[in-house]
Amino acid sequence: MNRKKIIQGVGISMLFLLVSACGVPKLTQKEVNKEIPASYNSSRDTLNSATINWKEFFTDPHLNRLIDTALANNQELNIILQELQITKNEVQAKKGEYLPFVGLRGGAGFEKSGRYTRNGAVEESLNIKDEKTMPDPLPDYMLSAYATWEIDIWHKLRNSKKAAVMNYLSSVEGKNFMTTNLIAELANSYYELLALDNQLDIVQRNVAIQTNALRIVRLQKEATRVTSLAVRKFEAEVFHTRSLQYEIQQEITEKENRINFLVGHFPQHVERSNKNFDTLIPKKIHTGLPAQLLENRPDIKQAELELSAAKLNIKVAKARFYPSLGISAGIGFQAFDPSYLLKTPESLLYSLAGDLTAPLINRNAIKAAYSSANAKQIQAVYNYERSILKAYIEVANQLAKIDNLEKSYNLKAQEVEALTKSINIANDLFKSARADYMEVLLTQRDALESKFELVETKKNQLNALVDMYQALGGGWN
Structure with a gap:
């Protein structure tokens, strides 16, 4: 199933490429x-x-x-x-x-979700015992490195x-x-x-x-x-x-x-x-x-x-x-309590994504x-x-x-x-x-x-x- 999705993704990308390439004006x-x-x-x-x-x-x-x-x-x-x-x-x-752009990111904040929102409902369902209730408002601490790179195709x-x-x-x-x-x-x-x-x-x-x-x-x-x-x-x-x-x-x-x-x-x-x-x-x-x-x-x-x-x-x-191909990646730590920030693998986060973009209309x-x-x-x-x-x-x-x-x-x-x-x-x-x-x-x-x-x-x-x-x-x- 995953292989089929990959093939479909590649096919869509190739179609994207053909549509973009066909519209280049001919100039002398x-x-x-x-x-x-x-x-x-x-x-x-x-x-x-x-x-x-x-x-x-x-x-x-x-x-x-x-x-x-x-x-x-x-x-x-x-x-x-x-x-x-x-x-x-x-x-x-x-x-x-x-060349790739690499940087560091750090942040701290808190969030108060409404009870009748998606996040609020999830938090309410997790509050089974009083001693394990979700912090309200919910703090958020993060320390990470990130990189972006446009592949010069x-x-x-x-x-x-x-x-x-x-x-x-x-x-x-x-x-x-x-x-x-x-x-x-x-x-x-x-x-x-x-x-x-x-x-x-x-x-x-x-x-x-x-x-x-x-x-x-x-x-x-x-x-x-x-x-x-x-x-x-x-x-x-x-x-x-x-x-x-x-x-x-x-x-x-x-x-x-x-x-x-x-x-x-x-x-x-x-x-x-x-x-x-x-x-x-x-x-x-x-x-x-x-x-x-x-x-x-x-x-x-x-x-x-x-x-x-x-x-x-x-x-x-x-x-x-x-089309232009961009790759973005990140790795770091994120937790609602500073004492948990560097505990792995529970606080570890990472991401890798690729973007293929091309002008189509206008x-x-x-x-x-x-x-x-x-x-x-x-x-x-x-x-x-x-x-x-x-x-x-x-x-x-x-x-x-x-x-x-x-x-x-x-x-x-x-x-x-x-x-x-x-x-x-x-x-x-x-x-x-x-x-x-x-x-x-x-x-x-x-x-x-x-x-x-x-x-x-x-x-x-x-x-x-x-x-x-x-x-x-x-x-x-």
């Missing part, structure tokens, strides 16, 4: 496309500057000290490190879900834990991507600060040149060789150039404070190199092969891990359609979760493909920019040299009355603007170098 998943061009141009150089440590890539000791400080003190990076710890804790929590809990691990590793890559961006922004800000210093020096030298020219014009005015209009024009030019100093000084203050913010300092002077900015030569950078971006770029690796987590979440969501919430998990997987595929495309385009843009800026800088250097010589020519012609004062003023202004543009181009060259290092995925390792 999207496969990722990892195709990427074989090279950026005709070059197939396998050397990749992204593998160089930032301490070797950047040679300025002042910049390296700033980066070291930023990696320790930057608030945004430290916030991400705490988020990393949170995701690590989630992994630990998920790991514990597919469909790997729902294990896949959930694996997805948590993928999310944790994705967070690690997110931290690496943040590190790369922080180093790049700090390096760019440092080079911009050097450029501003250089522009301020150019302005100050031009103020001295224009002040000397103003002195000459005033002497010529006294000799009635020029009118007061020429004097006023030269004075206005000096005032204009001197006003540029304060604009640049304000930009220097803001740039220094931006650097201080990145390194976690309150406003203070930023130590920097004193050597001439125009002598800085951008390094030769090696782009390697586009396929190396998949390993070097933290944002691509982050997107790949997010995709893996999304695939596992689909399996977790799908497993919710199937599974809309489970279907919606499954559909959402599938949509997030498709979303993760597009995000991964977008990350690859974005990385390739960033490298291609910087590669073209470095080449074009090098050509532009060479031409602008020639322009500065020509305009610098033209200042002396214009001054000589003005002294001999063969050129008017406007030609001198325009020549000086053109020379000043060309020197500013040359410094700007040099800054752009250095920024392009940093941006290429960032685009290749360098800086985080």
Whole structure:
């Protein structure tokens, strides 16, 4: 008879399983496309500057000290490190879900049953002799251990834990991507600060040149060789150039404070190199092969891990359609008198039970979760493909920019040299009355603007170098 009941129970359970499994919706998943061009141009150089440590890539000791400080003190990076710890804790929590839960339970209380209830009638029937009457109210003391365990038949809990691990590793890559961006922004800000210093020096030298020219014009005015209009024009030019100093000084203050913010300092002077900015030569950078971006770029690796987590979440969501098997057990002591609590076997209690549960009707919430998990997987595929495309385009843009800026800088250097010589020519012609004062003023202004543009181009060259290092995925390792 017992065997027949067991067979019936198994049959009912199998029917339960079939009914649950038949209702899983069929959803189409999207496969990722990892195709990427074989090279950026005709070059197939396998050397990749992204593998160089930032301490070797950047040679300025002042910049390296700033980066070291930023990696320790930057608030945004430290916030991400705490988020990393949170995701690590989630992994630990998920790991514990597919292990048995064991606990201790103890309790004490009493119960007064009504006479005309089932328990009250039983107690009344047992009160045969006065000396053996049931206590009223009836005390109850218990001390026991219990355990519950969900058998992970469909790997729902294990896949959930694996997805948590993928999310944790994705967070690690997110931290690496943040590190790369922080180093790049700090390096760019440092080079911009050097450029501003250089522009301020150019302005100050031009103020001295224009002040000397103003002195000459005033002497010529006294000799009635020029009118007061020429004097006023030269004075206005000096005032204009001197006003540029304060604009640049304000930009220097803001740039220094931006650097201080990145390194976690309150406003203070930023130590920097004193050597001439125009002598800085951008390094030769090696782009390697586009396929190396998949390993070097933290944002691509982050997107790949997010995709893996999304695939596992689909399996977790799908497993919710199937029955879950839980086992519960307990063992302990229970008695109405504390003096009997540890007497065995009279006070001994134990239990063992298995539960098989499965959703049958109104599974809309489970279907919606499954559909959402599938949509997030498709979303993760597009995000991964977008990350690859974005990385390739960033490298291609910087590669073209470095080449074009090098050509532009060479031409602008020639322009500065020509305009610098033209200042002396214009001054000589003005002294001999063969050129008017406007030609001198325009020549000086053109020379000043060309020197500013040359410094700007040099800054752009250095920024392009940093941006290429960032685009290749360098800086985080």
